[in-house]
Amino acid sequence: MKIAFLTPEYPHPKTSHSAGIGSSIKNLAVELLQNNHRVTVFVYSEDSNEIFEDNGISIHKIGYKKYPMLSWYLYRKQLQNYINNIIKVNQIDLIEAPDWTGITAFIKFRCPLLIRLHGTDAYFCKLEGRKQKIKNYFFEKVALKSADYIASVSEFTALETKRIFNIKTAIKVIYNGINTTQFYNRQNTFYFEEELGETILYFGSVIRKKGVLELAKIFNKVVEKRPSTQLTLLGKDVIDIFENKSTLELFMTKLSSEAKQNVIHINHVPYEKVKEHIRKANVIVLPSFAEAFPMTWLEAMAMRKGLVTSNIGWANELMIDGKTGFTENPVAHQLYADKILQLLENKELNATFGINAKERIHQFFSLEVIGAKNINYYKSILKK
Structure with missing residues (x-):
């Protein structure tokens, strides 16, 4: 053809x-x-x-x-x-x-x-x-x-x-x-790399529809419990369609003073470098309100990472809550933060979710x- x-x-x-x-x-x-x-x-x-x-x-x-x-x-x-x-x-x-x-x-x-x-x-x-x-x-x-x-x-x-x-x-x-030969984790262990500390990664456009503004409030609650946790936002900042301001600036205004010290924004890296950021993260957070069938989710799952995603529509066709990761409504800030904390505190559960996510990708996607x-x-x- x-x-x-x-x-x-x-x-x-x-x-x-x-x-x-x-x-x-x-x-x-x-x-x-x-x-x-x-x-x-x-x-x-x-x-x-x-x-x-x-x-x-x-x-x-x-x-x-x-x-x-x-x-x-x-x-x-x-x-x-x-x-x-x-x-x-x-x-x-x-x-x-x-x-x-x-x-x-x-x-x-x-x-x-x-x-x-x-x-x-x-x-x-x-x-x-x-x-x-x-x-x-x-x-x-x-x-x-x-x-x-x-x-x-x-x-x-x-x-x-x-x-x-x-x-x-x-x-x-x-x-x-997704090409599983390109998105895979070279590490032989699922446990955290101690020298990296506790790191949460969001990757994708920094935009309201992907739940970024809710993530700020969620991260505040994570830091209250585990003050050393770091959050990396990897993606292009987008002007907010409702307030006509930088979404990143709006995000920063919603952070507590403690949480603000623990956030890093990386505007852009080459596509191949994204995999390295995924690999190094302990937990991937993808709290989106609006997707069709997001490649970012597939990529993180293929790299057998512990995920906390939204639970809206398409999510239930890809994720299995409590097996391939956690799904939660992003507006439920405390519940969402609790799911992240579980994966930070329970390395065995984090590893199991990663294995299950990888297997689901291999079998179906x-x-x-x-x-x-x-x-x-x-x-x-x-x-x-």
Whole structure:
């Protein structure tokens, strides 16, 4: 098969940025390639045009062009013309695009279009309780209605998206997968490295929807019990959509004077370095309110770390509370802090959770398992 992806992000030094969607696409692209399928990736809204190879994957950077009028429409037509030419020349069988802001609205491709639900803007607005721009909802609805097929990275996201857009067609659920040969823990022991002290790690964008502001109040309670505990925030600071201020600054204002001394923020490290921060942490905290099926959770579980996550929607499709870690509502600050303290104080329990988490990833969410499901799904589409 010859599969293409249209995406706003892809993890490569030559592209402008990448997050969870980009990681999930690259993981799948690599697995397709290893199974002798050809892969093309179109990365839109870039700063320039360029074509290059990434270990056998053909990458097309497509620069954003602003037009005097109707840029939203004319740029889509620019993408359509460029991509359809490549589809024709390379005989691409299927193109996949994400749902975010409906980039495929008013684009007609020369091959079937599959939209994968990683979470629309409307979906995240609903989970966060904020108002959505009318144009974003319109584009997303048009894109979904005109897609030939729709898949979702979680059952929760599929059901919520169906309700939001009144979608009647079936949605195929295939979870995100992770390369377990890249995310693993080299240590032979699960016990803490004494020289590191007690360290908690949050990694991901520093943003309200990921529960960062609740984490400040949770960490205050952890420090009350264990004053030497350190918290590292690893991720880009984002301007808060409600208060129009730095989320990191808002986070710091919610900390007690004692807790504030124990927080480190690291704005950015190369993707490969993230694994080292995960490895060194004693407990991973991911108190998000709004996700689809987060790669950060998969990465931490694959590295057999003790986790405390939120317990919302998608969480129950990935985590098993009391077995692969703890799940808790982030607004229950004391209960959430108590779960973190349990993992700091009970090394055997922490280790057991890590082992169970790794096994669950290996059994259900490894790239081999998820890749095979995607390949079979693509083949079923092409048979039609």
